[in-house]
Amino acid sequence: MSKRGNSIFRKTLLLFCTAALIFPAGMSFAGYKPFPQHTTYVSGSIKPNHVSQSTMDDAVKRKWNTWKSSFLKPAGTGKYYVKYNSAGETVSEAHGYGMLFSVLMAGYDNGAQAYFDGLYQYYKAHPSDNNPYLMAWKQNSSFQNIDGANSATDGDMDIAYALLLADRQWGSNESINYLQAAKDIINAIMSNDVNSSQWTLRLGDWATSGTYDTATRPSDFMLNHLKGFQKATGDTRWTNVVDKTFTIINSIHSSYSPNTGLLPDFVVMSGSNYEPAASDFLEGDKDGKYYYNSSRTPWRITTDYLLTGDNRALSQINKMNSFIKNATSSNPANVRAGYDLNGSAIVTYNSGAFYAPFGVSAMTSSSNQSWLNSVWNYTVNATPEGYFEESIKLFSMIVMSGNWWAY
Incomplete structure (x- = not known):
């Protein structure tokens, strides 16, 4: 070995030994992927440039500091939960959000792993009756399961993906084996939250009969999660779910929203085709419209494109970008909190759950640069809203700023 090579070797060994002294086995540290990450997204994509x-x-x-102080709360010794309404209740959707935020903000927030582990312990304390690796979807302020101890697919998926990211962030050699925990819930999702005859995502582990068995919710179309599930487990059946999800996106777009690219809150199967759900299918009279569930789709679906370049939904995304810019005269203040799939606004008010995700979808093309900059400004400076709106704003800002990363 040359003198120079010998010197490099000694320096490398010294750094390794120093790290071992600073971070002995079992001790928490900032993480392997600390915030900020400044991820390089697909070629041709953009970020705010002003x-x-x-x-x-x-x-x-x-935004994380404000979100954490408002919604992340202790739930007894060693546990945390996300307070999603003034009554102090929570749902698994909120819990998944909390776990994702905690792992993504590690490195900036020194308490991130403690928050994450406390959220994990709360999840483990509230299993679904249908599969103990899935989470009962709702608890009251006394942390008791209410409204049926069954699961909701979106909460299950975010919890699973957060555990995969935790393995990348902190490793799985401490008190919690994050990777094994992730595989356990991923396999449970495949068993209970996926209709394996259609390869569609169910609404939850309870939706196994009648119209519900073949129904799906576009806000659950977390394509990059699905790809991560396959990578972690080696289960190639996830490719079937990914392919079917893209098929449904494009079927709804071509048949029901060719001029807007909007997706409805719920989709049902009719014969061999998919169509928007009827009014009052599950939650209310807007179940077949672009409403609070599907407000998340510009963020969820576009994020996979930004990370992987998979362009199978790009036509739908770009049509949606054109529609919303035209409908609002490129002013985020004019976004409305709900639309018919033909583009008619169904309410007169605005909401951060609606305008912020359009900032993520705008990232697909430089033709949206001015619009993206406006959405960023409007989101950052907006008046605080409730748990749901503030969560979607934070997720959208993480992606827009280039700080979302994949398993």
Whole structure:
């Protein structure tokens, strides 16, 4: 070995030994992927370009600090939960959000792993009656399961994906084997939240009969989660779910929203085709419209494109971008909190759950640069809203700032 090579070897060994002293086995540390990550998204995509990267990072930090102080609460010794309404209740959707935020903000927030582990312990304490690796979807302020101890697919999926990210962030050699925990819930999702005759995502582990058995919810179309599930488990059946999900997106777009790209809150199977759910299918008279569930689809679906370049939904995304810019005269203040699939607004008010995700979908093309910059500004400076809106704003800001990363 040359003198130079010998020197490099000694320096590397010294750094390794120093790290071992600072971070002995079992001790928490900032993480292997600390915030900010500044992920390189697919070629041709854009980020806000009117503010610096550090300004965007700081805005995400402030939003996380506010979200954490408002919604992340202790739930007894060693546990945390996400307070999603004024009654102090929570749902598994909120729980998945909390776990994702905690692992993504590690490195900036020194308490991130403690929050994550406490959220994990709460999840483990509230299993679904149908599969103990899935989470009972709702608890009251006394942390008791209410409204049926069964699961909701979106909560299950976010919890599973957060555990995969935790393995990448902290490893799985401490008190919690994050990777094994992730595989357990991923396999449970395949067993109970997937209709394996259609390869569609069910609404939850309870939706196994009648119209519900073949229904699905576009806000659950977390395509990058699904790809991560396959990578972690080696289960190639996830490819079937991914392929079917893209098929449904494009079927609904071509048949029901060719001019807007909007997706309804719920989709049902009719014969061999898929169509928007009828009014009052599950939650209310807007079940077949672009409403609070599907407000998340511009963020959920576009994120996979940004990370992987899989363009099978790009036509739908770009049509949606064109529609919303035209409908609002490129002013985020004019976004409305609900639309018919033909583009007619169904309410007169705005909501962060609706305008912020359009910032993520705008990232697909430089033709949306001005619009993206406007959505960023409007989201960062908006008046605080409730748990759901603030969660969607934070997720959208993490992606827009380039700080979302994949398993």
